[in-house]
Amino acid sequence: MNVLILEDEQRNFNRLRRQLEEIDTTFHVEGPLANIQESVEWLRTHPTPDLILADIRLSDGLSFDVLRQTAIPSPIIFTTAYDEYAIQAFKYNSFDYLLKPINSEELAEAINKVRRRTLSDTHGEDMRRLVEYMYRNNYRYRERFLLPYRDGYISVQVKNISHIALKERTTLIFLNDGASMNISYSLDELESQLNPDIFFRANRQYLLHIDSIRNVSNYFNSRLKIHMKKYPDTEIIVSRERASALKEWLDK
Secondary structure, eight states, X not given: OEEEEEOSOHHHHHHHHHHHHHHOTTOEEEEEEOSHHHHHHHHHHSOOOSEEEEESEETTXXXXXXXXXXXXXXXXXXXXXXXXXXXXXXXXXXXXXXXSSOOXXXXXXXXXXXXXXXXXXXXXXXXXHHHHHHHHTTOOOOOEEEEEETTEEEEEEGGGEEEEEEETTEEEEEETTSOEEEOSSOHHHHHHHSOTTTEEEOSSSEEEEGGGEEEEEEOGGGOEEEEESSOTTOOEEEOHXXXXXXXXXXXX
């Protein structure tokens, strides 16, 4: 079985490839395809894969746009961090999905379902209906969060966030005015809810707003160091593997 993976995080791709190889050593894995343009180009110039594993959010938009532009007949299993609206859409339209971090047993079960199911002539129509459903219902990125604050709640607009950090298993939002507060979502969940044109996942600990970055400097071993406007003492190191993605993101 030829399996194509649409995923913009190398570590997620590596984990998924290992899981696939453990399920069946005969799987041939292609990817990762990290953005819409390269995904569309690949699908138009290569044989149709037997299965596609597609992250909802790629580096430059939604994987639905890839599928809408190519209209491929391959069965698709979507992957996503927890996203209530997306999950509702998948259930409504009978598409398979897996929540990150992906469990190997659930992955194997989803693949077995694909193997048992003969692809129907309505697959393309089902995909078109799913895409229309998502856009008709204004599937979009977060604009604000309602967070506990003192003895009540406060609405925090995304534009006022400097960065989001994982510290000792607690996720904290840091605002441009110097305030910080807990949020119940994980970084993976927040990454899936925030516009990738505005927020960048620097590493496992930090998610950054583009306007919060003062500058970027070279660091040891081909890594990069990000300097923050409002939090100059915060040290954020980007790995060699993520360095090119950061430069591409800043150059859009």
